[in-house]
Amino acid sequence: MPEMFAQVILPLPLHDAFTYRVPEQWHGQIRPGQRVVVQFGAKKFYAALVFSLSQSAPQNIETKEIIQLLDEEPVVLHQNFELWKWMASYYCCTLGDIFRAALPPGLKLESKSKIMLTGNEEEHPVSEKEFRILEQVKQDVSSLEILQKKLGNNFSYSALKSLLDRNIIRVEEKINSKYKPKTETYLKFHPQITSEEVLEQKIETLQRAKKQEALLFLFCEKIHAFQPGQKSFISKKELLKGAEFSASLLNGLINKKIVKSFQQQVSRIDEKREKQADLNLLNRHQQQALEEIKNCFEKNQVALIHGITASGKTEIYIHLIDEVLKSGRQALYLLPEIALTTQIIERLKNVFGSKVGIYHSRLNSQERVEIWKKVLQFQTNPQQGYQVILGARSALFMPFSKLGLVIVDEEHENSFKQFDPAPRYHARDMAVVLGKQNSAHILLGSATPSYESFFNALTGKYGLVNLTKRHSNVELPEIIIADLKRAWKKKQMRSVLTPELFGLMEEALQNKEQIILFQNRRGYSPFVQCFTCGWIPRCKNCEVSLTYHKYKKRLNCHYCGFSIAMPPECPECGSPEIKTRGFGTEKIEDELKPLFPGVQIARMDLDTTRSKNAFEKIIKNLETKKTDILIGTQMVTKGLDFEHVSVVGILNADNLINFPDFRAHERAYQLISQVSGRAGRKHSRGKVVVQTAQPEHPLVEIIRRQDYTNAFREQMKERQLFKYPPYYRFIKLIVKHKNPENVNRVAGQLADLLRRNRNMKVLGPEFPLVSRIQLWYHKEIWLKIDPLLPLDEVKIFVAQGIETVRRLKENSSCIINIDVDPA
Numbered sequence: 001m002p003e004m005f006a007q008v009i010l011p012l013p014l015h016d017a018f019t020y021r022v023p024e025q026w027h028g029q030i031r032p033g034q035r036v037v038v039q040f041g042a043k044k045f046y047a048a049l050v051f052s053l054s055q056s057a058p059q060n061i062e063t064k065e066i067i068q069l070l071d072e073e074p075v076v077l078h079q080n081f082e083l084w085k086w087m088a089s090y091y092c093c094t095l096g097d098i099f100r101a102a103l104p105p106g107l108k109l110e111s112k113s114k115i116m117l118t119g120n121e122e123e124h125p126v127s128e129k130e131f132r133i134l135e136q137v138k139q140d141v142s143s144l145e146i147l148q149k150k151l152g153n154n155f156s157y158s159a160l161k162s163l164l165d166r167n168i169i170r171v172e173e174k175i176n177s178k179y180k181p182k183t184e185t186y187l188k189f190h191p192q193i194t195s196e197e198v199l200e201q202k203i204e205t206l207q208r209a210k211k212q213e214a215l216l217f218l219f220c221e222k223i224h225a226f227q228p229g230q231k232s233f234i235s236k237k238e239l240l241k242g243a244e245f246s247a248s249l250l251n252g253l254i255n256k257k258i259v260k261s262f263q264q265q266v267s268r269i270d271e272k273r274e275k276q277a278d279l280n281l282l283n284r285h286q287q288q289a290l291e292e293i294k295n296c297f298e299k300n301q302v303a304l305i306h307g308i309t310a311s312g313k314t315e316i317y318i319h320l321i322d323e324v325l326k327s328g329r330q331a332l333y334l335l336p337e338i339a340l341t342t343q344i345i346e347r348l349k350n351v352f353g354s355k356v357g358i359y360h361s362r363l364n365s366q367e368r369v370e371i372w373k374k375v376l377q378f379q380t381n382p383q384q385g386y387q388v389i390l391g392a393r394s395a396l397f398m399p400f401s402k403l404g405l406v407i408v409d410e411e412h413e414n415s416f417k418q419f420d421p422a423p424r425y426h427a428r429d430m431a432v433v434l435g436k437q438n439s440a441h442i443l444l445g446s447a448t449p450s451y452e453s454f455f456n457a458l459t460g461k462y463g464l465v466n467l468t469k470r471h472s473n474v475e476l477p478e479i480i481i482a483d484l485k486r487a488w489k490k491k492q493m494r495s496v497l498t499p500e501l502f503g504l505m506e507e508a509l510q511n512k513e514q515i516i517l518f519q520n521r522r523g524y525s526p527f528v529q530c531f532t533c534g535w536i537p538r539c540k541n542c543e544v545s546l547t548y549h550k551y552k553k554r555l556n557c558h559y560c561g562f563s564i565a566m567p568p569e570c571p572e573c574g575s576p577e578i579k580t581r582g583f584g585t586e587k588i589e590d591e592l593k594p595l596f597p598g599v600q601i602a603r604m605d606l607d608t609t610r611s612k613n614a615f616e617k618i619i620k621n622l623e624t625k626k627t628d629i630l631i632g633t634q635m636v637t638k639g640l641d642f643e644h645v646s647v648v649g650i651l652n653a654d655n656l657i658n659f660p661d662f663r664a665h666e667r668a669y670q671l672i673s674q675v676s677g678r679a680g681r682k683h684s685r686g687k688v689v690v691q692t693a694q695p696e697h698p699l700v701e702i703i704r705r706q707d708y709t710n711a712f713r714e715q716m717k718e719r720q721l722f723k724y725p726p727y728y729r730f731i732k733l734i735v736k737h738k739n740p741e742n743v744n745r746v747a748g749q750l751a752d753l754l755r756r757n758r759n760m761k762v763l764g765p766e767f768p769l770v771s772r773i774q775l776w777y778h779k780e781i782w783l784k785i786d787p788l789l790p791l792d793e794v795k796i797f798v799a800q801g802i803e804t805v806r807r808l809k810e811n812s813s814c815i816i817n818i819d820v821d822p823a
């Protein structure tokens, strides 16, 4: 028999795949995409993923054997690996990094693998070393890690393997993989009940137990007893649901051997949802846009739909998905995590029923594994598997076998980019790659497309479709610019509200309409300051001031979570006058309450949405008009659809416009248009007040006119002039160390080295806005690269530079991260 070797990926930030020998017993079974347990390094065990198989042994290296094959079928498909390879190369990360990001937690096994007895340990003679292992395992279900720790030098790998080989112990797959199938109690007739006659005899005996008899009749009715072709069991939950029967009555029937209970594996996911509604008819404009999109797809695999807020882009997506499903292929619908609200989930479930699965990080590990498996299942059993996935960025990695369409909604959203850890990928860009690899169409959609995508559309790389009418035919809201400086000077401010905004709010409330206020700072006040000496409390781990949270009476760091009680007096000078500075959402809520007595005010930010259903509840309250005014951070901008919001206020546009980042103007425009778009969606034209201290700023005028194209053009001039994306590519290198001197030295060495390459411009090193986070100092180097140059060569040069610097002994404890296309 020829030998067999597997190249496996480990969940570690290590480069290549590692080679292991495949024991003969698995030669016929093992395939790429299956998980295996292997030993790596200092006696650590991991679940690795088989990447490829070969017959030739690697040279000069002794290979270890695979310890266990975990899956009968691959959990990752070769299509997935294609994307992984592409990502690893483009984002300069390892397959191990991607492995960790791609698989749901329940499918990733750490070296915590559990070892269990198989129950036949008595039948085999064992050696002393094997005996020691068995002793440990008998005491407890033990993980490999614990076992090695406890036995120390007495732990023997070959003894372990020999026990495994002889089936005396096993690596427990289920515990191992953290995934426990959910089971439910089901009921069927006891095997003794073989015919209706037998049943009737039994019923006779129940004469005095009327309630048990009634329950039995109900049971017979529900399972359609003795009717051919009917299912012969029912879940306990379903039987007892709504009826006045108790579980103890049921136990009576079980004890009398009429009914038998058994456990059956059930799905955690709400499966019963059948299709409840037909597709909405598209309006004239939507219909035309749909046709145009399809025309684009004839020529171009990628299309961008630029459709104003409330134009009904979602309806168009639904129609496209419907067509793809009819052709027997799968669709992926990506949204930013936070936009995955019940609003959109309901809309999709209503039309596609159980064909659609939802995948995001708020689901628990088990649920995610089940959804993963149902996507896999589509390959072999299209009736049972998921054909549509609505998900956040990690849904990119799901095992689609017949992908026909990828939609990226709110494609401008920054949260599609993963910052940390590696892979630092952009899900929108990866969606395009994924689609191309699978010969699927890709549709990007937004009311305010990212400038990169719009640029790609204008230069013909993507098709472009415009949708300029709201579904309701209501005009886009009127934007009113309110001058903060003047209002302050004239003492016309009411708390944070200019007279313009205050007046419109009062009017809206009188008309029983709703209001959304946007402020991009959470907490009570962004910082506090001693009135006497000017002292400002700062985080001890990060280079930032602490945010005051009044409800908890604490000062918090929004970077690392560090927090202290609000001091009663200044620790520097002893003055009791510590003043709050600036406005966070919490303070705004506080100050508006006395201004609008009897009005229901709610707040939506990170602090009010931590618990599981809090987010949904806030949205529900707005939908049912329990809330009159909603104050929120970025969260209120993400694709929410409310009927009765007529006024939107942007409390301070300046901190958006002045943010020190080359994308600040793009972002400010997007954010303000998106929040504005929540107003007047259904009935009459809404009003938006943008409060600013610089009403003369050119961007403010563009915002007032809602002139996306001009905003884009103005920016492109600057980007071209200063060699910014999309004209140039950026790669950001981040050097981190706890000691600032090390950061300075390493970053300096690295920059010097990189400057030798004339194909790129090296900026920095410089400390970023927040130069220390969680005790680590950061310094950044930005590389500007001419897009006409071969990017791969540049990356290789950069990677080598990093290696050279890192290899110096004094630099070994430095971390250097690469971020390609930083957001």
Ligand SMILES: Nc1ncnc2c1ncn2[C@@H]1O[C@H](COP(=O)(O)OP(=O)(O)OP(=O)(O)O)[C@@H](O)[C@H]1O
Pocket: 280, 281, 282, 283, 286, 307, 308, 309, 310, 311, 312, 313, 314, 315, 446, 447, 471, 472, 638, 639, 640, 641, 677, 681
């Ligand atoms: N053809 C249609 N038939 C019935 N209702 C529609 C139709 N098109 C849109 N709507 C309704 O109009 C509202 C706005 O549509 P939708 O949320 O899809 O807009 P959008 O373009 O995604 O907006 P945004 O970019 O602001 O998120 C929704 O309540 C939607 O149900």
Ligand SMILES: [Zn+2]
Pocket: 539, 540, 541, 542, 557, 558, 559, 560, 561, 562, 774
């Ligand atoms: Zn901190």
